[in-house]
Amino acid sequence: MNRRLFTLLGVVVLILPVLAACGGGGSSAAAGQIVIAIGGDPSTLDPQAADDGNERAVNDNVYETLLARDSKTMELVPRLAESWKELDAVTWELKLRKGIKFHNGEPFDAEAAAFSINRVIDPDFKSEQISFYSTIKEATVVDASTIHVITTGPDPTLPARLYWLKIVPPKYSTDANFGTKPVGTGPYKFIEWVRDDHVTLEVNADYWGDTKPTIAKVIIRPIKEEVTRLAALKAGEVDLVKNLIPEYVSEVPKALSTPGLEFPWLRLNTLVGPLTDKRLRQAINYAINKDALAQSLYSGYAVPADGQILTPGHFGYNPNVKAYPYDPEKAKALIAEAGYAGEEIEFIGEAGRWLKDKELIEAVAQQLREVGFNIKVNIVEWSQWLDLLFAGADKAPMIQFSAHSNELLDADRTLSAMFESTGSQTAYSNPQFDQLVIAARTETDLTKRADEYHQAVQIAYDDAVVGFLLNLKDVYGTTNRVEWTPRLDGKMLVIEMKLTK
Secondary structure (H helix, E strand, O other), X not given: OOHHHHOOOOXXXXXXXXXXXOOOOOOOOOOOEEEEEEOXXXXXXXXXXXXXXXHHHHHOOOOXXXXXXXXXXXXXXXXXXXXXXXXXXXXXEEEEOOOOEOOOOOEOOHHHHHHHHHHHHOOOOOOOOHHHHOOEEEEEEEEOOEEEEEEOOOOOOHHHHHHHOEOOOOOHHHOOOOOOOOOOOOOEEEEEXXXXXXXXXXXOOOOXXXXXXXXXXXXXXXXXXXXXXXXXXXXXXXXXXXXXXXXXXXXXXXXXXXOOOOEEEEEEOOOOOHHHOHHHHHHHHHHOOHHHHHHHHHOOOEEEOOOOOOOOOOEOOOOOOOOOOOOHHHHHHHHHHHOOOOOEEEEEEOOOOOOOHHHHHHHHXXXXXXXXXXXXXXXXXXXXXXXXXXXXXXXXXXXXXXXXXXXXXXXXXXXXXXOOOOOOOOXXXXXHHHXXXXXXHOOOOHHHHHHHHHHHHHHHHHOOOEEEOEEEOEEEEEOOOEEOOOOOOOOXXXXXXXXXX
16 A cells, blocks of 8 residues: 555545535534444543543543644644743743633633643653653643743643643542543533443533534443444444444445554563563564555555654654564574574553454464464453553563554654653663653754654664554544544544534
8 A cells, every 4th residue: 555645644535435524513502422432441531641542532522632733734723722832942831711611610720721731740640641741841820811831941842742631620630530520621521431331421511612512412332342343333333433444344334544643563671581682673573574464454554664653744753764574584593593492472462442453463473473482472451451551661571562643743752652761661771762862852953853863763773672563544434424524633523523314
């Protein structure tokens, strides 16, 4: 498949009937119910605690951020903040909208905005999202509708970070129920969460935005198995399915896809155990037939990752770094050279969170076995998988399957979280790499900044820090009554959807 299809901000590709773009229904009354299937139950409904796509599928409709992205261009636009500007090298000023309230009546104001920022960056809070906000030092209140965000150094990506940071009510967020009964300012209010069954949302009749929701009720159902999700869609039990199995796009009422940000990858423990030997990590990358996986598992709705977990649309993408070629003989030679004696290597995975994740894990494991690795696959529950991912390098499995998407569209989010020695998901330590990423984070000269990222990406490739796999397209299935154009950032915002009957 032509890689240009994966360029960010590319045209949305509709596989079946063309869907009408939609942005809400003006002042018309909301009506009807939509049922959305996701890959698993949220780990929490605290919007600042977990780095969990299942949580976001719910909370993107309940909470809002200071800045948003235009659904078509992905350009940053005002949301709860009506304007923003850089005052000096480390200070940004944001002017906030007035008269907005949280669903429980608490006011949205400067106190709430500053509290939300300071809460998520507090080391004691231990947010799994911390890599999104790595440069933020603090937020301060200037007046009732103005805040200053202070960074540790110049940060040209600060507005993009604020696009991801959800604003929470200061008083209620200290309540013991906050993680199970969310309260935001968004177009939908939380009604109930029956674990492992459904989350129910209803329209916020007092929503402040000019665009009003047209759908009255939202039910979000966790369905782990892709085939079961497909069957539910075909039976009309659900209206929207993310991560539609590509080979079944012709079997659903409507199917659509868009260039994706998702990268399945293998986290390799470079600090403890046999994979401290770079030759074995390189052998892993040469052993994986990425083109075959893209075609056989994803019917071409994927391409090999370019030896980096960035797309050409991310700032910092290195165009000179290419995918590790499939070369099983070279992998075998590296294994022999490293003196690997067949020690068991545990390969941790999960099932149902990402498209064909279990199938991909098993296929990769078999390819590794074929060149001589002794691989034991262990599929664990989602909560245990998350605990292992964020437990620190000393507790990291030898191999852990994961998937990463970087909606900030800047390399810092990826490199700092996954490779920097203090990163939330890292199992790697290299002072030269750290120095480059830290310098680039606050570099205002874009040419120099890009060069620093390019050097860091090259180091990660040469060190085979991770197992580079694929870049996936987002594939959705809907019933005939749903009108929706998917977003590049993967957000499923019900306010942008309509029901035709």
